[in-house]
């Protein structure tokens with residue numbers, strides 16, 4: 480039975496496989512996604528940060544150490560939220576166990592809103608973008624990463640758990656629900672095209688400041704074969720936007 484994002488990550492098998500994978504060598508998160516995100520969110524000193532779908536909130540601890548004024552992580556999975564609480568022990572960071580869809584966003588309360596690899600689990604992104612827009616102070620930033628649309632479009636021909644050798648892009652312009660087997664579970668994701676993400680941001684009122692596909696950079700990889708492999712297809716799409724002054 481397919482699950483929505485938070486319930487999927489609360490599954491014992493999924494949670495264990497995900498955490499094990501995140502601790503591996505040269506993970507895509509560490510080598511591809513994080514360097515781009517860190518580049519796009521600077522400077523973070525004195526920024527009030529909101530993180531939607533924060534997972535273990537490791538980034539929250541890091542941003543607070545680097546001088547962020549505050550950090551709030553929204554997380555829908557109980558298991559992830561528990562872990563995030565532990566990560567933030569002895570910091571001023573806060574975790575709210577709530578879904579991105581259901582949380583009541585305070586108005587103009589954040590200078591930086593981030594979301595890392597969580598928004599492709601959200602069905603109505605237009606609504607969330609509007610909530611984020613209202614929650615950001617004038618000139619504040621919104622930076623998010625999602626699975627790249629060439630990945631979310633279609634997973635035909637891929638047997639979960641195996642090292643993927645070929646990628647099929649199909650039904651690219653048929654946006655919407657996708658059901659995928661991953662990490663020993665079955666999850667609902669939402670496929671959108673690159674232009675849909677771009678135009679949704681613009682329609683909400685954001686000024687788009689950057690668009691990245693996390694192309695691999697040698698300096699972040701220990702293993703040369705993984706580096707070469709990551710040149711085959713983009714895994715992530717990252718967009719940065721600003722609320723007008």
Ligand SMILES: C[S@@+](CC[C@H](N)C(=O)[O-])C[C@H]1O[C@@H](n2cnc3c(N)ncnc32)[C@H](O)[C@@H]1O
Pocket residue numbers: 483484485486488508531532533534535536553554555556559577578579580594595596597600601
């Ligand atoms: C792939 S993990 C990424 C975690 C973290 N952002 C990171 O990059 O390390 C996706 C996270 O988003 C959370 N999530 C997915 N959909 C969500 C929703 N609708 N509301 C709240 N959290 C959600 C999941 O529970 C999971 O912790």
